[in-house]
Amino acid sequence: MSIQILTVDDSPSMRALLRAALTGEGYRVDEAEDGRSAMEWLASNRPALVITDINMPRLDGFGLIAEVRAQAQFNALPILVLTTESSPEKKARARAAGATGWIVKPFDPAKLAAAVRRVIH
Amino acid sequence: MTLDEIQAVFFQECEEGVAAAETALLALKAGDRDGETINTIFRAVHSIKGGAGAFAFAALQSFTHHFETLLDKVRDGELAVTPTLADLLMAAFDILVDHVAAAREGSTPPPDEAMVAALQDALAGDVAHAPASATGDGLSFDLAAMMADTLAVAEEASEWTLSFTPTREDLANGGEPLLLIREILSLGGRIERVDVSRLPTLDQFEADAAWLGWTIAIPGTVEESAICDVFDFVADPASVRLVRGEEDAGGASFDEPSSPIAPPAPVAPVATVAPPTMPSPSLATTPSAPSEPRAATTAPAMIRVDLEKLDRLVDLVGELVITQAMLSQRLSSHGMAAAEELADIDQLTRELQDSAMAIRAQPVKSVFSRVPRIVRELEASTGKRVMLEVEGEATELDKTVIERIGEPLTHLVRNCIDHGIELPADRVARGKPAEGRLRLAAEHKGSRIVISVSDDGAGIDRARVLAVAVERGIVAPDARLTDDEIDQLIFAPGFSTARTVSNISGRGVGMDVVRQNVQGLGGRISIQSMPGAGSTFALALPLTLAIVDGMIVRVADQTYIIPLTHVVESLRPETGAVQRTGFGTSVLNVRGAFLPVLSVAEQLHVRGGVTEPSEAVLIVVETENSGTAILMVDAIVDQRQVVIKSLETHYQQVDGVAGATILGDGHVALILDVEGIVALRGSMQWLKAS
Numbered sequence: 092m093s094i095q096i097l098t099v100d101d102s103p104s105m106r107a108l109l110r111a112a113l114t115g116e117g118y119r120v121d122e123a124e125d126g127r128s129a130m131e132w133l134a135s136n137r138p139a140l141v142i143t144d145i146n147m148p149r150l151d152g153f154g155l156i157a158e159v160r161a162q163a164q165f166n167a168l169p170i171l172v173l174t175t176e177s178s179p180e181k182k183a184r185a186r187a188a189g190a191t192g193w194i195v196k197p198f199d200p201a202k203l204a205a206a207v208r209r210v211i212h
Numbered sequence: 213m214t215l216d217e218i219q220a221v222f223f224q225e226c227e228e229g230v231a232a233a234e235t236a237l238l239a240l241k242a243g244d245r246d247g248e249t250i251n252t253i254f255r256a257v258h259s260i261k262g263g264a265g266a267f268a269f270a271a272l273q274s275f276t277h278h279f280e281t282l283l284d285k286v287r288d289g290e291l292a293v294t295p296t297l298a299d300l301l302m303a304a305f306d307i308l309v310d311h312v313a314a315a316r317e318g319s320t321p322p323p324d325e326a327m328v329a330a331l332q333d334a335l336a337g338d339v340a341h342a343p344a345s346a347t348g349d350g351l352s353f354d355l356a357a358m359m360a361d362t363l364a365v366a367e368e369a370s371e372w373t374l375s376f377t378p379t380r381e382d383l384a385n386g387g388e389p390l391l392l393i394r395e396i397l398s399l400g401g402r403i404e405r406v407d408v409s410r411l412p413t414l415d416q417f418e419a420d421a422a423w424l425g426w427t428i429a430i431p432g433t434v435e436e437s438a439i440c441d442v443f444d445f446v447a448d449p450a451s452v453r454l455v456r457g458e459e460d461a462g463g464a465s466f467d468e469p470s471s472p473i474a475p476p477a478p479v480a481p482v483a484t485v486a487p488p489t490m491p492s493p494s495l496a497t498t499p500s501a502p503s504e505p506r507a508a509t510t511a512p513a514m515i516r517v518d519l520e521k522l523d524r525l526v527d528l529v530g531e532l533v534i535t536q537a538m539l540s541q542r543l544s545s546h547g548m549a550a551a552e553e554l555a556d557i558d559q560l561t562r563e564l565q566d567s568a569m570a571i572r573a574q575p576v577k578s579v580f581s582r583v584p585r586i587v588r589e590l591e592a593s594t595g596k597r598v599m600l601e602v603e604g605e606a607t608e609l610d611k612t613v614i615e616r617i618g619e620p621l622t623h624l625v626r627n628c629i630d631h632g633i634e635l636p637a638d639r640v641a642r643g644k645p646a647e648g649r650l651r652l653a654a655e656h657k658g659s660r661i662v663i664s665v666s667d668d669g670a671g672i673d674r675a676r677v678l679a680v681a682v683e684r685g686i687v688a689p690d691a692r693l694t695d696d697e698i699d700q701l702i703f704a705p706g707f708s709t710a711r712t713v714s715n716i717s718g719r720g721v722g723m724d725v726v727r728q729n730v731q732g733l734g735g736r737i738s739i740q741s742m743p744g745a746g747s748t749f750a751l752a753l754p755l756t757l758a759i760v761d762g763m764i765v766r767v768a769d770q771t772y773i774i775p776l777t778h779v780v781e782s783l784r785p786e787t788g789a790v791q792r793t794g795f796g797t798s799v800l801n802v803r804g805a806f807l808p809v810l811s812v813a814e815q816l817h818v819r820g821g822v823t824e825p826s827e828a829v830l831i832v833v834e835t836e837n838s839g840t841a842i843l844m845v846d847a848i849v850d851q852r853q854v855v856i857k858s859l860e861t862h863y864q865q866v867d868g869v870a871g872a873t874i875l876g877d878g879h880v881a882l883i884l885d886v887e888g889i890v891a892l893r894g895s896m897q898w899l900k901a902s
Contacts, residue, residue: 166386167386168386169385169386170386186381186385186447189384189385190385191385191387191445192387192444193445202441205441206445208391209392209395209442209444209445210386210391210445211391212388212391
């Protein structure tokens with residue numbers, strides 16, 4: 092069984108790009124359109140990785156990370172955030188919120204794959 | 213296959229290629245102009261170049277490139293093979309070999325500028341300037357080409373040295389530093405060192421904190437940004453340090469453990485210099501600073517240690533063995549006997565014990581070296597002529613044994629010369645060389661060291677020995693003794709056969725004292741004698757005085773240890789199998805041999821033991837001097853290594869008991885002196901006969 096990754100983004104095009112890049116690497120991809128539906132999906136699923144956008148309706152990326160980390164079972168779940176800005180301040184904020192790492196948009200499939208490799212076995 | 217393994221395969225290929233090329237070059241030099249000969253050289257150099265590129269051995273790659281280019285021309289027939297060219301190729305080959313060795317050992321590549329220039333000259337059809345040696349003054353080379361080349365080499369050759377010390381934050385939020393290292397290794401990096409100095413003790417260990425640090429070498433060809441990208445998510449930029457070239461990394465590591473004796477050499481600190489504007493991805497890089505040479509940690513080869521300290525160590529190790537046994541007993545009573553760690557500790561304890569014992573070990577040379585002088589003195593005083601042969605001087609023995617073996621050994625040597633070796637005239641009359649031969653030898657035999665003293669003298673005069681023994685009331689006049697038993701008589705207390713009490717042997721110290729001394733050391737003495745041909749006295753000594761492998765047996769309510777070296781087998785006799793003979797002794801027929809059965813309870817005057825042999829356990833024991841016998845005990849309890857505690861030191865010598873030990877449950881058990889018990893019965897038999 093292939094490795095399961097959850098992508099969370101409100102933009103269908105971005106979700107499709109992620110899906111294409113990740114399935115190309117052999118990963119199995121599930122999608123959620125915002126933080127809230129991601130939490131609902133996580134209630135019954137244990138992915139190997141969550142890749143999430145920051146700006147989303149209902150529950151944003153930081154909110155999602157906070158709720159995920161609040162659950163002991165997800166202590167060690169790697170979470171990568173998609174960010175358009177690569178400023179150290181933004182990164183520091185993402186880390187403080189509990190993100191494992193980040194992917195700068197627009198992403199290059201090879202760099203995405205490398206980033207994923209650095210957080211899942 | 214790991215990168216290191218692949219690299220090892222590469223060097224193996226290099227070796228094969230080099231060997232093939234050498235054979236071909238020699239043929240070439242001898243006049244062989246076959247196309248395949250050149251081809252062989254070309255292929256070898258080509259494949260080395262390929263591997264050198266893959267593993268980023270830039271200097272090797274660069275040199276093989278030049279070499280290959282020339283060989284290619286020769287192969288294509290564009291260049292004719294002249295003796296001068298053959299010499300050049302041979303010289304280039306020698307440098308190639310140095311290059312391969314340098315790449316393998318990670319040392320500085322050999323200087324090859326002159327050779328590269330010569331190769332380039334040869335390529336242009338000018339082989340006249342082939343350098344005589346690699347360091348020859350090749351002044352006619354293209355300086356610009358060479359400069360460009362060496363510059364390229366310098367840039368490529370310099371490896372990245374990365375040190376990565378993850379912090380607790382890197383393990384939080386699903387982070388896993390291991391994956392980053394995996395990623396770096398996939399870029400061609402190889403782990404040089406792992407810093408374990410921050411690892412705390414077990415009670416302070418936290419699973420979610422980061423304790424290790426890695427030093428990783430990355431090929432110089434890997435781009436800095438590729439390396440930095442890997443550490444993009446690392447929380448603290450200071451935990452990653454990337455420099456070009458070698459770095460004198462500080463901190464303890466696996467290959468350089470800090471020693472309590474020699475403090476670790478001071479290490480030149482490499483400052484983490486943060487650039488004024490932190491670039492993104494932020495990674496502190498420092499230029500490769502010339503590293504300070506490490507102060508050589510030259511530990512002295514020898515140290516003098518107070519013997520008392522050493523004995524204390526040996527004593528403590530002995531206590532450790534006992535405590536370990538207790539722990540093992542306690543754990544097995546809780547069903548944890550199979551714990552893997554227990555086996556490990558057992559193994560370690562034994563090794564520790566062996567090591568501690570080894571510290572006390574000394575070559576027997578210190579004792580043997582006294583003998584030549586004794587021999588010379590005896591030659592002078594007796595008029596006998598003796599040639600001394602010494603063998604196995606380097607054999608090691610416990611210091612205490614060495615110290616206490618000197619006197620018995622001296623006595624045996626005196627005895628051999630005084631009683632064994634004949635006067636020159638007598639020897640010649642008996643057809644022997646006038647000069648007698650005395651051989652002193654030491655050797656390992658199982659868990660014992662056997663020191664033997666042999667002479668080629670007259671051997672034991674058994675008739676005389678027996679006559680003296682009868683005269684002194686040691687044996688009954690009508691006793692029938694075997695040759696061996698007669699030989700044993702010389703160890704009987706107060707026995708001396710010297711016709712005149714010489715000032716050599718007759719000092720009131722007889723062979724009985726020699727035997728006592730040897731037995732006191734847990735050793736055994738045996739004699740082999742052949743009338744007219746000489747005698748051999750063999751001292752079988754324990755390697756150490758502190759430990760014995762023992763069988764734990766029960767007799768009545770007492771626990772005893774039978775040293776395992778004596779034990780041959782154990783059996784349960786059928787009813788009536790043990791037969792009573794005269795003199796109150798019993799025998800058992802063991803596969804055709806009648807062996808005396810001795811009740812341990814009876815010998816040691818213990819009441820309440822099993823008296824009926826069919827209800828007891830019989831242990832067949834072998835002795836050095838008194839043959840094979842059977843000890844009767846109630847039951848066998850266990851078998852284990854025990855630490856010998858002297859009974860004499862704490863109480864007094866007891867017949868039939870060699871010492872005592874403390875068992876795992878804290879009880880004291882006596883260690884049986886099997887030799888003594890069996891011998892006791894032997895002498896009793898003679899005495900009873902009278």
